[in-house]
Amino acid sequence: MSKKHQGWPEAADLTLENIQTGLEDGHFASVDLVATYLSRIDKVNSEIKAIAEIDPTATQQAAILDKERITGTIRGL
Numbered sequence: 900m901s902k903k904h905q906g907w908p909e910a911a912d913l914t915l916e917n918i919q920t921g922l923e924d925g926h927f928a929s930v931d932l933v934a935t936y937l938s939r940i941d942k943v944n945s946e947i948k949a950i951a952e953i954d955p956t957a958t959q960q961a962a963i964l965d966k967e968r969i970t971g972t973i974r975g976l
Contacts, residue, residue: 929961
């Protein structure tokens with residue numbers, strides 16, 4: 900996560916509880932989470948080759964979810 904989110908676990912160590920709490924408390928947004936995971940994938944995928952394809956609209960979808968969250972619509976994890 901960015902400097903704003905220091906103290907939060909690294910992407911590999913995030914739990915659903917960490918993610919839910921971080922989103923609910925406004926410590927980060929969905930777009931931040933997507934960026935964190937895309938960075939992690941970029942860092943390790945050449946070694947483990949676990950991710951075959953990344954949805955090119957992932958960041959746009961996250962932005963839509965962030966707007967929904969601001970207006971009170973919260974979807975499950």
